Amino acid sequence: MGRLQAAAFELFAEQGFERTTVAEIARRAGLTQRTFFNHFADKREVLFGLGSEFQQEVVREITACADTLPPLDVVVCALQAADDTMFEGRRAEVTRRYEIIDANPELQERELSKQAALTGAIAAALRARGIDPETALLTSGAGMLVQQTAVRRWTQPAESRPLRELLSDVLHSLRTVAAQTADQGVVPSET
Amino acid sequence: MGRLQAAAFELFAEQGFERTTVAEIARRAGLTQRTFFNHFADKREVLFGLGSEFQQEVVREITACADTLPPLDVVVCALQAADDTMFEGRRAEVTRRYEIIDANPELQERELSKQAALTGAIAAALRARGIDPETALLTSGAGMLVQQTAVRRWTQPAESRPLRELLSDVLHSLRTVAAQTADQGVVPSET
Numbered sequence: 001m002g003r004l005q006a007a008a009f010e011l012f013a014e015q016g017f018e019r020t021t022v023a024e025i026a027r028r029a030g031l032t033q034r035t036f037f038n039h040f041a042d043k044r045e046v047l048f049g050l051g052s053e054f055q056q057e058v059v060r061e062i063t064a065c066a067d068t069l070p071p072l073d074v075v076v077c078a079l080q081a082a083d084d085t086m087f088e089g090r091r092a093e094v095t096r097r098y099e100i101i102d103a104n105p106e107l108q109e110r111e112l113s114k115q116a117a118l119t120g121a122i123a124a125a126l127r128a129r130g131i132d133p134e135t136a137l138l139t140s141g142a143g144m145l146v147q148q149t150a151v152r153r154w155t156q157p158a159e160s161r162p163l164r165e166l167l168s169d170v171l172h173s174l175r176t177v178a179a180q181t182a183d184q185g186v187v188p189s190e191t
Numbered sequence: 192m193g194r195l196q197a198a199a200f201e202l203f204a205e206q207g208f209e210r211t212t213v214a215e216i217a218r219r220a221g222l223t224q225r226t227f228f229n230h231f232a233d234k235r236e237v238l239f240g241l242g243s244e245f246q247q248e249v250v251r252e253i254t255a256c257a258d259t260l261p262p263l264d265v266v267v268c269a270l271q272a273a274d275d276t277m278f279e280g281r282r283a284e285v286t287r288r289y290e291i292i293d294a295n296p297e298l299q300e301r302e303l304s305k306q307a308a309l310t311g312a313i314a315a316a317l318r319a320r321g322i323d324p325e326t327a328l329l330t331s332g333a334g335m336l337v338q339q340t341a342v343r344r345w346t347q348p349a350e351s352r353p354l355r356e357l358l359s360d361v362l363h364s365l366r367t368v369a370a371q372t373a374d375q376g377v378v379p380s381e382t
Contacts, residue, residue, distance in 0.1 A: 113296075134361075148332075149332070178366050
C-alpha cells in the first residue's frame with residue numbers, strides 16, 4: 001500500500017488529482033491495477049482511506065481513557081495517541097496530502113465531510129461515557145479545532161516539533177482564548 | 192423572494208430536494224421561472240443564497256466592534272448581531288432548511304463548505320484587527336462552534352428562547368469545558 005500511495009501522491013502533485021488515472025498510479029508503482037483495487041476502491045480513497053482507521057483509533061482511545069480526566073483532556077489525549085500511531089513520522093506525506101486537497105474544491109468538501117463524521121464519532125464516544133449530548137458536541141468540536149490547527153501548523157516548513165506537542169500548545173492557546181472575557185479580559189474592569 | 196423560498200421549502204420537504212424542479216417551485220409560488228432566475232442562480236441557491244449576506248453582516252460587525260473586547264467576545268457579539276438581523280423571527284424556516292439539508296449528503300457537504308468559508312472570513316476580519324493568524328483561526332473556529340451549536344438547539348421543538356440568548360449560553364458552556372483541566376478539574380489534585 002505504501003508504494004501505491006507514494007506513486008499516487010507524486011502523480012497528483014505533478015499533474016493534478018483530476019488528470020491522474022488508476023492505470024498511471026499502478027504503472028508508476030510497478031504494480032497492476034488489480035493490486036490497486038485490492039487496496040483502494042478508487043483514487044480518492046488513496047487520500048481518505050486512512051480516515052476511518054484514524055477514527056477507530058481515536059474512539060478506542062477515548063473509551064480506554066481514565067474516568068477522572070475532564071472531557072476536553074480525554075479528547076485531546078485520544079487525538080494525540082492516534083496522531084502518534086498514524087501521523088507522526090509521516091510529516092512529508094501528510095503535507096503533500098494537504099497540498100493535493102487544498103488544490104481541489106471537491107476534495108476539500110470531502111475532507112470537511114470526513115472531519116464532520118469524526119467530530120460526530122468523538123461526540124458519540126463521549127456520550128457513551130455519560131457526558132450530556134451538548135457538552136459532548138462542544139467538547140468534540142473544540143478537540144477537532146485543536147487537532148486541525150495543530151496538524152496545519154505541523155505541516156509548515158518552519159515547524160519541527162512533534163505533533164503531540166503542537167496539540168498541547170494549541171489546546172493551551174484555545175484555553176487562553178476561551179478564558180478571556182469581557183468582564184475580566186483585556187478591558188479595564190468596571191468593578 | 193419570500194414566496195419563492197416558501198414554495199421551494201415546501202416542495203423540498205414534500206418530495207425531496209432532488210426531485211423538485213425550478214418549474215414546480217415557480218408554479219407553486221404563482222410566479223414565472225424567469226422571476227425565479229432573477230432571484231436565484233439555481234434551486235440550491237434558495238438554500239444557500241443568504242449565506243454570503245450573513246457573512247458580510249458578521250464581518251461588518253467584527254470590524255465595527257469595540258477594540259477593548261477580547262477576540263472571542265468580538266466574534267460571538269458579531270454573530271449575535273447578524274443572527275438578530277437574519278435569523279431571529281425565522282425559526283420555522285431555518286428549521287425546515289436544516290431538515291432539507293440533513294436529508295441530502297451533497298447539500299450537507301455544501302453547508303460544511305459554506306461554514307468553512309465563513310470561518311475563514313471571520314479569521315481574516317480578526318487578523319485585520321491585528322490579531323495573530325493562529326489566534327484568529329482558533330477564535331473564529333470557537334465562535335463558529337458556538338454559533339452552530341446554538342442554532343441547532345434553537346431549532347429544537349422544545350426550545351423557545353431567542354437565538355442570541357442561546358449563543359451566550361453555549362459560549363458559557365464552551366468556556367466551562369475549556370476551563371476544566373486535568374490539574375484543576377474533576378480529578379483529585381496530586382499536589
